[in-house]
Amino acid sequence: MFSKSTEYALRATIYIARQSSIHKKVSIQEIAEGIGAPKHFTAKILQQLSNKNAQIVSSISGPSGGFYITEEASKKPIYIVVEAMGENTVIESCVLGLPNCNDATPCSMHKSYKGIKKELLGMFKNRTINEVANSKDCLTPVYFNRNK
Amino acid sequence: MFSKSTEYALRATIYIARQSSIHKKVSIQEIAEGIGAPKHFTAKILQQLSNKNAQIVSSISGPSGGFYITEEASKKPIYIVVEAMGENTVIESCVLGLPNCNDATPCSMHKSYKGIKKELLGMFKNRTINEVANSKDCLTPVYFNRNK
DNA sequence: ATTATTAAAGATAATTTTGTCCTTAATTTT
């Protein structure tokens, strides 16, 4: 559904929200291993998630530095992660790839897709980062690095 | 959601199902223009859709040749198009990109996604090519080449 | 048979995505 980048971004955000706080930061190394993603690629993605526009995760350089997420940010919907990666279109656009997916210019899948699209959007817009990260639905410790 | 290839494949299949019959075939040229896709790239995709494994669309070379779809094929679900392009995983796999999206090994999005996934799959597995192509929901003639 | 038309097939190129590496800057510890 999403690109690798966005998948890693979601996993990294959830990982950070689970493992860290302002007092206990996590390193790129740890995050990359925890989510099963290449280290340097993960670093790039974390930059996107922490830059001025996104401000989803926070970071501090130097020893005992690393990444963490503020209470404030963790209350935001996971949608912002997808948005920061520029992939919100994946959820919002036409199944057939036509421009303007809306009731005024429907494609022949639109009527079937409309409801699903709404639910998909809802899933990302209504659930907060914190809620997803600490959901009781799955708390296996080795969660993100299941063997592929 | 899908790759360009799969989007083109879906549009092309729907286009052919609308415009053609065994008596009135359509050329690559016409299809490509009709769906707003690059001609030679469309040709490649049509090859995939017509090869021995897929057999979704049929073709005949030579003058007055072109593509068409059999009654039999048009009764199959549009899912087979997505499958022929090797992108059924898009619908079937984990939102976070983890392996084995199922109730036994859920990720923290799984519970929310489960129902949506089922509907998405249903949309592709329950609707036939013919049904989608000739749906009353959208019969605008210039449908596939809306200006982008 | 020859010519024209159309898809099939293969080679190549451009672009985007994914992944790696190396240097710099920031910050803490010693």
Added chain:
DNA sequence: AAAATTAAGGACAAAATTATCTTTAATAAT
């Protein structure tokens, strides 16, 4: 102040996707 640790940033490389071009094969019309 110096050394160590960590993220930031930029350059580069590999792989995958998308797109184009050229030649070949099939078929029909002349």
